[in-house]
Amino acid sequence: MKNTQSLKLNRDFRRVYKGASHAGGYTVVYARKNRYGFNRLGLTVSKTAGKAVVRNRLKRLMRESYRLMEDDIREGYDIIIVARNRAVGKTFEQIRGDISFSLNKLEMKK
RNA sequence: UAAGUAAACGAAACGGUCGCGCCGGUUACUCAUAACCGGUGAGGAAAGUCCGGACUCCGAAGAGCGUGGAUGCCUGCUAACGGCAGGUGGGGGCGACCCUAAGGAUAGUGCAACAGAAAAUAAAUGCUCCGCAUUUUUGCGGAGCGAUUGUGGAAACGUGCGGUAAGAGCGCACGGGAACGAUGGCAACUGAAGUUCCGUGUAAACCCCAUCCGGAGCAACUUUGGGAAUGUUAAGCCUGCUCGGCGUGUUCCCUUGAAAGGCUUGAGCGCGUCGGUGACGAUGCGUCGAGAUAGAUGACCGUUAUUACAGAACCCGGCUUAUUGUUUGCUUACACG
RNA sequence: CGGGGUGUAGCGCAGGUGGUAGCGCACUUGACUGGGGGUCAAGGGGCCGCAGGUUCAAGUCCUGUCACUCCGA
Numbered sequence: 368m369k370n371t372q373s374l375k376l377n378r379d380f381r382r383v384y385k386g387a388s389h390a391g392g393y394t395v396v397y398a399r400k401n402r403y404g405f406n407r408l409g410l411t412v413s414k415t416a417g418k419a420v421v422r423n424r425l426k427r428l429m430r431e432s433y434r435l436m437e438d439d440i441r442e443g444y445d446i447i448i449v450a451r452n453r454a455v456g457k458t459f460e461q462i463r464g465d466i467s468f469s470l471n472k473l474e475m476k477k
Numbered sequence: 478u479a480a481g482u483a484a485a486c487g488a489a490a491c492g493g494u495c496g497c498g499c500c501g502g503u504u505a506c507u508c509a510u511a512a513c514c515g516g517u518g519a520g521g522a523a524a525g526u527c528c529g530g531a532c533u534c535c536g537a538a539g540a541g542c543g544u545g546g547a548u549g550c551c552u553g554c555u556a557a558c559g560g561c562a563g564g565u566g567g568g569g570g571c572g573a574c575c576c577u578a579a580g581g582a583u584a585g586u587g588c589a590a591c592a593g594a595a596a597a598u599a600a601a602u603g604c605u606c607c608g609c610a611u612u613u614u615u616g617c618g619g620a621g622c623g624a625u626u627g628u629g630g631a632a633a634c635g636u637g638c639g640g641u642a643a644g645a646g647c648g649c650a651c652g653g654g655a656a657c658g659a660u661g662g663c664a665a666c667u668g669a670a671g672u673u674c675c676g677u678g679u680a681a682a683c684c685c686c687a688u689c690c691g692g693a694g695c696a697a698c699u700u701u702g703g704g705a706a707u708g709u710u711a712a713g714c715c716u717g718c719u720c721g722g723c724g725u726g727u728u729c730c731c732u733u734g735a736a737a738g739g740c741u742u743g744a745g746c747g748c749g750u751c752g753g754u755g756a757c758g759a760u761g762c763g764u765c766g767a768g769a770u771a772g773a774u775g776a777c778c779g780u781u782a783u784u785a786c787a788g789a790a791c792c793c794g795g796c797u798u799a800u801u802g803u804u805u806g807c808u809u810a811c812a813c814g
Numbered sequence: 815c816g817g818g819g820u821g822u823a824g825c826g827c828a829g830g831u832g833g834u835a836g837c838g839c840a841c842u843u844g845a846c847u848g849g850g851g852g853u854c855a856a857g858g859g860g861c862c863g864c865a866g867g868u869u870c871a872a873g874u875c876c877u878g879u880c881a882c883u884c885c886g887a
Contacts (some may be wrong), residue, residue, distance in 0.1 A: 410771085415765085418524090418787075418788090419524090419788055420786095421756095421787095422786055423772095426771095427775050428775080429774050430496095430497090430775080431496080432776090434495090434496065434497095434776090435496095435776075459777085
């Protein structure tokens with residue numbers, strides 16, 4: 368993704384969790400403004416969601432959803448997408464629509 | 478056709494648009510990096526982490542010992558193994574075929590509930606004979622005996638006949654078991670003829686015997702700083718030598734965060750040939766097929782008949798577990814020829 | 815990567831030295847009360863996570879396996 372880095376450190380995650388959030392049907396989206404000129408994306412899937420294959424599948428769907436709407440998102444924010452356990456087995460369109468709705472609610476779209 | 482049994486193979490393919498990790502090339506840039514082009518990119522179990530190794534460190538990892546651990550029929554294969562192959566003994570199945578921790582109970586110790594006379598140096602109820610007492614019934618004492626008796630998983634080799642006062646492998650016939658044993662086999666084992674003998678089970682109870690094992694693990698481990706003190710012994714540079722300097726060595730203090738290596742060419746893979754019943758070995762030719770670091774394989778669409786279990790994190794050989802499809806050999810039953 | 819623990823009645827736990835598995839709460843029935851609560855009495859409920867083995871006999875011993883959970887690097 369051309370204008371986005373991945374969010375890695377635990378202290379960064381804890382900082383973002385204090386920011387704005389919106390819970391959708393399958394995901395929860397957190398966002399907080401950062402000091403950089405680009406976005407940072409963190410993905411979280413709980414261990415209770417399933418085995419490694421299931422968790423990787425969810426992360427890929429979430430990353431692909433973000434990639435396709437990256438151009439419409441305002442820059443300079445840290446964003447975390449957390450998958451809820453009920454998202455297991457859902458299609459790409461369901462996940463993408465859920466994330467898009469949450470980002471609109473957070474007024475992250477340009 | 479049905480049921481069963483043993484194996485083998487596969488784990489989607491092709492195309493289009495967007496996107497990701499690594500490698501190579503070109504261009505731009507001081508570098509980091511960016512763009513473009515090309516190549517490459519998860520499994521049969523990658524899983525569980527149950528064994529064995531490689532590798533690294535622990536001063537050395539060589540030998541011995543063990544109130545430690547593991548293994549446990551034999552022979553072989555292998556780097557090694559608790560794995561595999563072939564066989565032996567035992568067990569299951571009508572059969573194809575399958576299962577098997579399978580050394581030692583005359584080295585010693587322990588345990589065997591309940592029931593039963595008795596659960597391991599057998600004798601309670603009893604049976605027979607003798608003596609004494611007693612009207613009889615019977616009682617007491619002595620000697621002999623191991624047949625009988627609700628039990629029990631297991632009861633003193635089994636059945637029959639003889640024999641005897643009563644009895645008893647006491648003797649005989651048939652059968653069973655143990656030790657020795659010809660033959661065959663590298664061995665486990667086999668076990669002819671014959672001889673001797675016949676009081677249980679449990680070692681996945683302690684134990685004995687034989688064999689093997691040093692410990693920890695890639696978050697292993699290695700490299701990459703600053704300052705001070707000490708020393709000039711060895712190697713290197715400044716010089717041909719000495720001295721001196723740099724650097725190196727040792728010790729202490731600060732920094733506890735980061736980067737790089739380890740990281741993929743290996744007991745490798747494919748196809749032949751030869752040896753072996755086989756596991757496997759030898760050899761010829763060809764070939765390079767992931768290497769990330771919050772962890773790369775995704776989204777949408779088309780065609781064909783199409784998906785279950787499931788995602789590498791140092792590597793390799795096994796084992797176990799999860800799970801899908803196809804094919805083949807064989808067995809049994811039924812029907813037809 | 816390495817190490818440990820747990821699984822037994824609806825729930826929480828004993829029993830781990832082989833010999834027919836218990837305790838508390840809960841549940842059912844009855845009695846006391848006009849009724850409820852409470853108390854008392856009686857009772858039901860288990861193949862001890864699963865599979866196989868050793869043994870006369872396994873919750874207990876052995877092997878494999880599944881799930882949950884904790885600790886260390």
